[in-house]
Amino acid sequence: MTDGLRRPVTALTGAGVSAESGVPTFRGEEGLWRRHRADELATPTAFRRDPLLVWEWYDWRRRLIDQCLPNPAHHTLASMEETLSPFTLITQNVDGLHQAAGSVNVLELHGSIWRVRCTACSHVSEDYRVPLPDLPPHCPECGELLRPDVVWFGESLPADVLAAAWEAARRCRTMLVIGTSATVQPAASLPLAALRGGGTLLELNPAATPLSRHAHTVIRAPAAQALPNWWEAHRFG
Numbered sequence: 001m002t003d004g005l006r007r008p009v010t011a012l013t014g015a016g017v018s019a020e021s022g023v024p025t026f027r028g029e030e031g032l033w034r035r036h037r038a039d040e041l042a043t044p045t046a047f048r049r050d051p052l053l054v055w056e057w058y059d060w061r062r063r064l065i066d067q068c069l070p071n072p073a074h075h076t077l078a079s080m081e082e083t084l085s086p087f088t089l090i091t092q093n094v095d096g097l098h099q100a101a102g103s104v105n106v107l108e109l110h111g112s113i114w115r116v117r118c119t120a121c122s123h124v125s126e127d128y129r130v131p132l133p134d135l136p137p138h139c140p141e142c143g144e145l146l147r148p149d150v151v152w153f154g155e156s157l158p159a160d161v162l163a164a165a166w167e168a169a170r171r172c173r174t175m176l177v178i179g180t181s182a183t184v185q186p187a188a189s190l191p192l193a194a195l196r197g198g199g200t201l202l203e204l205n206p207a208a209t210p211l212s213r214h215a216h217t218v219i220r221a222p223a224a225q226a227l228p229n230w231w232e233a234h235r236f237g
């Protein structure tokens, strides 16, 4: 069986799953903001140097994402969670569109753009205001600078979320890898852990990635179109 749906099922998503919702990926021209590349802004060094600039970028991204709706790929993954057991959704996205589509248990490897965290007292809270009234924002508890509760380049991932993701990767029989360039570590290694555990990999991505040669099934198409079709063909299989 090369393209079946053997359980447990784990899905790993990246920026590509939200591309058809209108959220730009980081790679490519549309990922540029005021001529800055994302990997120059999403770093602790950039934030130390110029917190206002980094916050302006995040405020711009929050406004953009606020205008976006989940697409059929997000909805299909929410339906998989309802139908399949066990099913685990791991995402590198920070946009909250999986939850907006109805997914409940989402392992957010890189945090959420809708949460803020204090740089001094570590107070974390949700904040959906668009735009934020004062930039850069300050902690309601201690008055120090807040930062987005996301993982920046060079930072560690939340240990509990990462441990749960490794576990779901190791034990799954099918892993769906959707819309990720498979270049950002450690997320890019999760599919390899699934392979080592005897799982079957399906890659859904219009472009080739370093993972492609390991995948048992490759679907070269945009996720919003291809994932619902694939699910229809396999959900009762």
Ligand code: NAD
Binding pocket: 013, 014, 015, 016, 017, 018, 019, 020, 023, 024, 025, 026, 027, 092, 093, 094, 095, 096, 110, 178, 179, 180, 181, 182, 183, 184, 204, 205, 206, 207, 209, 221, 222, 223, 224
């Ligand atoms: P990436 O930008 O490196 O790669 C995106 C991948 O999606 C590419 O391989 C591309 O071919 C593919 N793709 C493009 N359109 C697609 C479509 N319609 N359907 C399926 N695939 C499509 O993204 P990444 O691998 O997630 O890594 C970048 C990092 O940037 C992550 O850490 C993530 O946290 C962050 N990021 C998040 C968002 C978001 O939350 N939506 C957006 C941009 C970047």
Ligand code: ZN
Binding pocket: 118, 119, 120, 121, 122, 123, 139, 140, 141, 142, 143, 144
């Ligand atoms: Zn504080």
